[in-house]
Amino acid sequence: MKKFKVRKGNFLKSKNSTSNMMYNLLICLIPFIIFATYKNGIYPVIKGYGNLYLVFKPLIFVVIASFSCIMVEYLYYLIIRKERKTFNYLFSESFALIPGVFIGLIIPINTPIWLLILGSMIASLSKMLMGGLGKNKLNPALVGSLFITIIFSSFAGGYLNPLELDTISSATPLANMTASSYVLTYDNLVSPYGNLLDFFFGNIPGSIGETSSFLCIIAFIYLVVNKVIKWRIPISYIGTVIIMSLIMCLSKDIGLWFIGFNILSGGLLFGAVFMATDPVTTPISHEGQIIAGILLGLLTMAIRYLTPLPEGVLVSILIVNITTLLINYFSVKLFSKRWIEVGIIIFLLLIVGGFSFVIGSKIHNKEIDDSYKIISKQKDNNTTTYQVSGRGYTGSNSIKLKIVFKEDDIIKIEVIESNETYMKMIFNNDYLEKIISNQDNLDDLDTISGCTYTSKYIKEIVDKTMKDYFE
Amino acid sequence: MNKPVQIKRDENIDYNIQKYIKPEYVYIPLENKNGVVYKHLVKEGDYIYKGQVVAVNEGINFPIHSSVSGYATMGNNKIIDDGKKVKCIVIKNDFKEKYQKSKLSVKEKYTKQDFIDALRENGITGLGGSDFPTFLKYNIDKPKCLIVNAVECEPFVSCDKVVIHNYSDCILEAIDMIMEIMGIPRAIIGLKENNLDSINSFKKYLGTYPKIKLGFVKDAYPNGWERNLVRELLDIEYDKYPTEQGIIVSNVSTIYAIYEMFKYNRPLTERIITITGTGIKNRRNVKVKIGATISEIIANLDGYNNLKNPIFIAGGPMMGNSLPVDDVIITKDLNAVLVIEDDFEKNLPCIKCGKCIEVCPAGIYPVFIMNNGNNIDKLKELKPGKCIECGLCSFICPSKIEVREFVRMAKVKVSDR
Numbered sequence A: 001m002k003k004f005k006v007r008k009g010n011f012l013k014s015k016n017s018t019s020n021m022m023y024n025l026l027i028c029l030i031p032f033i034i035f036a037t038y039k040n041g042i043y044p045v046i047k048g049y050g051n052l053y054l055v056f057k058p059l060i061f062v063v064i065a066s067f068s069c070i071m072v073e074y075l076y077y078l079i080i081r082k083e084r085k086t087f088n089y090l091f092s093e094s095f096a097l098i099p100g101v102f103i104g105l106i107i108p109i110n111t112p113i114w115l116l117i118l119g120s121m122i123a124s125l126s127k128m129l130m131g132g133l134g135k136n137k138l139n140p141a142l143v144g145s146l147f148i149t150i151i152f153s154s155f156a157g158g159y160l161n162p163l164e165l166d167t168i169s170s171a172t173p174l175a176n177m178t179a180s181s182y183v184l185t186y187d188n189l190v191s192p193y194g195n196l197l198d199f200f201f202g203n204i205p206g207s208i209g210e211t212s213s214f215l216c217i218i219a220f221i222y223l224v225v226n227k228v229i230k231w232r233i234p235i236s237y238i239g240t241v242i243i244m245s246l247i248m249c250l251s252k253d254i255g256l257w258f259i260g261f262n263i264l265s266g267g268l269l270f271g272a273v274f275m276a277t278d279p280v281t282t283p284i285s286h287e288g289q290i291i292a293g294i295l296l297g298l299l300t301m302a303i304r305y306l307t308p309l310p311e312g313v314l315v316s317i318l319i320v321n322i323t324t325l326l327i328n329y330f331s332v333k334l335f336s337k338r339w340i341e342v343g344i345i346i347f348l349l350l351i352v353g354g355f356s357f358v359i360g361s362k363i364h365n366k367e368i369d370d371s372y373k374i375i376s377k378q379k380d381n382n383t384t385t386y387q388v389s390g391r392g393y394t395g396s397n398s399i400k401l402k403i404v405f406k407e408d409d410i411i412k413i414e415v416i417e418s419n420e421t422y423m424k425m426i427f428n429n430d431y432l433e434k435i436i437s438n439q440d441n442l443d444d445l446d447t448i449s450g451c452t453y454t455s456k457y458i459k460e461i462v463d464k465t466m467k468d469y470f471e
Numbered sequence B: 001m002n003k004p005v006q007i008k009r010d011e012n013i014d015y016n017i018q019k020y021i022k023p024e025y026v027y028i029p030l031e032n033k034n035g036v037v038y039k040h041l042v043k044e045g046d047y048i049y050k051g052q053v054v055a056v057n058e059g060i061n062f063p064i065h066s067s068v069s070g071y072a073t074m075g076n077n078k079i080i081d082d083g084k085k086v087k088c089i090v091i092k093n094d095f096k097e098k099y100q101k102s103k104l105s106v107k108e109k110y111t112k113q114d115f116i117d118a119l120r121e122n123g124i125t126g127l128g129g130s131d132f133p134t135f136l137k138y139n140i141d142k143p144k145c146l147i148v149n150a151v152e153c154e155p156f157v158s159c160d161k162v163v164i165h166n167y168s169d170c171i172l173e174a175i176d177m178i179m180e181i182m183g184i185p186r187a188i189i190g191l192k193e194n195n196l197d198s199i200n201s202f203k204k205y206l207g208t209y210p211k212i213k214l215g216f217v218k219d220a221y222p223n224g225w226e227r228n229l230v231r232e233l234l235d236i237e238y239d240k241y242p243t244e245q246g247i248i249v250s251n252v253s254t255i256y257a258i259y260e261m262f263k264y265n266r267p268l269t270e271r272i273i274t275i276t277g278t279g280i281k282n283r284r285n286v287k288v289k290i291g292a293t294i295s296e297i298i299a300n301l302d303g304y305n306n307l308k309n310p311i312f313i314a315g316g317p318m319m320g321n322s323l324p325v326d327d328v329i330i331t332k333d334l335n336a337v338l339v340i341e342d343d344f345e346k347n348l349p350c351i352k353c354g355k356c357i358e359v360c361p362a363g364i365y366p367v368f369i370m371n372n373g374n375n376i377d378k379l380k381e382l383k384p385g386k387c388i389e390c391g392l393c394s395f396i397c398p399s400k401i402e403v404r405e406f407v408r409m410a411k412v413k414v415s416d417r
């Protein structure tokens, strides 16, 4: 008779383990760092704008942030829980570095290093204070980056737009959209950055991780095939955004490019694939995951179009993290009445539809023209002097011009008054003179990169005045 | 419905059946794993014939037979496959294999009632692991279909495959006879689609039986579960038992036992059992006497390999039980014994990934049941009673939590109230 150890349980375990899931996640993030190294580092260097530090900055960013997180957890265990944890434990059992890696990827590349470290520490601390792995209610990386972007928004910020290298930083597409008072035209939203393919491959301003939708899609496929993430969330999230954009398109007569714009900007795919699927802070049941996805879509669009905040992805994920508790509670309550959950999903979809019309009423599908005004018009002899005002980048009536016509030509343009931030660049580029010399074919005159809007609006004001003169 | 899960294992099956049918003692447990208690009918010192009824489940008049002949002794406690220690009738084998005379007559023709009586009298139970008396299943009006379960989805377990390899003609003959007696219009043998050996074994003889078809399921777990099998093969759902829909599901080894019953009209006293795992020197399928002990069989199979952390499992790796000693009685429902290295990993906190929900074939929420372990009201809503203890939740959990054990505990808690 031979004795054996007894254990309760089953005796065959699947290969997939929590640490495997984490490794898979990390593998998917490597291409993002490589891409960022190219976009924010090598490309500017080739064009003569950067230096070697810039090349390695994405990597340095991620490493510093994850190291800070590991340190915080180590110290937390040591001081508060009086346990000395090994690096191996922190790395492969508590996954201390994950929040850091994500922070490095989602905050602007121009964030000062000290702020990055502070944000990472806050992230880790929030995780540990909520009970550590498996117990935290909020996604730690989002807590950290929200801290960075909100509290220190004056320090953070600044992106690189590969199309406008002469300015060190430029606005992200969504910030740009908010600034243009929701005039949703292709020229306003997409053209300043190239075309939608640039959006797709990530040639737009944004943080390291969030810009390349292409890499996000590859990562999504990889993660779903390897059964790492809760795929229902990103699918219903993106689906909701597509439905809402489509309704907006149809009801306001906007081109279908707008759907692409909504999905490909603001780090939506990165958020959907990586942040919204964090297992610990998202609903467990299938119906719950779909509900969370729809909520995410609704919130993201609401924040983008109904609040002054341009970027809605991260905030909406945090909000849905909070509702997760509620969703999980109802998953238990409604276990034997799952049709109610299906009912909730249908109800939410109706809200999605209704909401799209609300948002639709706030947006415009073409330039609003009413701010152009002729203040005075004086004729003596063969010269006519106009004083006109019109909208500029910073608002309506922010540009006031004096335009002098002699016979059939403009002979003089003068800026009387302006609130424009970049008016200096207009003068530096002799833009007014260029308008005069190109007055017969203004359409061919290029705008100035770096102050695209101001130059474009000046051109428009001149154009309208010419129309008035020749009538 | 959740999709079954593929569990990859390459199994080298030795299709020869080794016989070990000369145990020194046999033990007849007076209780089975489902809690059914048997009343013993013999006294200490009685001479017992092979095939003699030694105990009976009085509720349904279902007998247990001795598998050897010899003298009875009483009162020895031994463990059975679920780890329970139960009282046994012990019979010291005199190796004479003596039958009572009357038992040797073979019937030529069965009516339906004859057949059902024979199933009961000969103690046929489900050999797939349920230990459910077979005659109860066949006692229905107008059966529509007979499904022969030859899926055997537990990894490592191969006794059904070996039975098929060696006796496919007998099995087909028995199915044909059952259909004739019971008036069942059709039969389907459910097999894994990649189990070529079994498929070919059947195909060799299938030509003569136009009413018997082969049906295939994916090589995934738990496709051998009745509910999955009936759904896959017939696209039929049922509430509690398939018999509600006029479907009889029998394990293929059970069918073979019925064949032997037809042939010899003898009670079920032997079965084939898989003894395998890295801890076993000579891994194979063995024909054994019901009531013998595993320790004796393994000793006769060259014994154990040395493992660092061996664990002894009665049943397959997914649903089997880990037992403290190898001195276990072979019951009719024990289809395999596994001795393997226990590669148990330390478990981590639940990361709420929802994978256990994703795989659960019963469609319940293992993780919520685990997290609400102390809240009886919530537990009731979560219906842990539906769990079939397949072990997939414990298998899939990336944090290596024994989720099923929590569900089992909840099951008990809920049924206590």
Ligand code: SF4
Residues within 6 Å of the ligand: B356, B359, B360, B361, B362, B363, B364, B366, B386, B387, B388, B389, B390, B391, B392, B393, B394, B403, B404, B407
């Ligand atoms: S053991 Fe029970 S709870 Fe776990 S997967 Fe199987 S049926 Fe579901």
Ligand code: SF4
Residues within 6 Å of the ligand: B349, B350, B351, B352, B353, B354, B355, B356, B357, B366, B367, B393, B396, B397, B398, B399, B400, B401, B403
């Ligand atoms: S599979 Fe394990 S870790 Fe995932 S939810 Fe279920 S119990 Fe938690």
